[in-house]
Amino acid sequence: MLIGEFLHIIDVKKRVSLPAKFRKEIGKGAVITRGLDKCLFVYPVSEWKNFAERLSALPMGQKDKRDFVRIFLAGASEVESDKLGRILIPDHLKKYAELEEKAVICGMYKRLEIWNEKRWEKYREETEKQADILAEKLGEMGM
Numbered sequence: 001m002l003i004g005e006f007l008h009i010i011d012v013k014k015r016v017s018l019p020a021k022f023r024k025e026i027g028k029g030a031v032i033t034r035g036l037d038k039c040l041f042v043y044p045v046s047e048w049k050n051f052a053e054r055l056s057a058l059p060m061g062q063k064d065k066r067d068f069v070r071i072f073l074a075g076a077s078e079v080e081s082d083k084l085g086r087i088l089i090p091d092h093l094k095k096y097a098e099l100e101e102k103a104v105i106c107g108m109y110k111r112l113e114i115w116n117e118k119r120w121e122k123y124r125e126e127t128e129k130q131a132d133i134l135a136e137k138l139g140e141m142g143m
Helices: 020-026 045-056 063-074 091-096 117-129 131-140
Strands: 002-009 015-017 029-034 040-044 077-080 086-088 102-109 112-116
Touching: 002 015, 002 020, 020 040, 020 102, 029 045, 029 063, 029 091, 040 045, 045 063, 077 086, 102 117, 112 117, 117 131
Parallel strands: none
Antiparallel strands: 002 102, 015 086, 029 040, 029 077, 040 112, 102 112
16 A cells, blocks of 8 residues: 655655655556656556556547547556665656656555645645645535
8 A cells, every 4th residue: 555745855866765664565667657646656577567558448439538548648657666665757758747857756555746845835735724624525425
């Protein structure tokens, strides 16, 4: 289970160390891709295969679905962690997420998210202010 929030440094070689807590579950290989809200998603390979299968099954005849699939699949890269648990963030993904020297790595149960530190702080603060409203909406959905 991937949960928690951690601040890590991105080194000059564009590598970020995955939190030790996550390394076993992520494994040696993973897939990193564009996420939503200008963050990156990191999937264990087995979870990525499930996600990619569901994406590829979407109807190609609808432009919004094609666009969504392209964002995730075309930008994806396979990565391997080194002995220190670091993964390389490809240039196009580092640029997309506007990553600088520090990144916040968040566990989202079956995937990780990598955020620009300042964007994460702003997002988290805004979302926390709406927690009651979000809880009501989830309640309406049966959660």
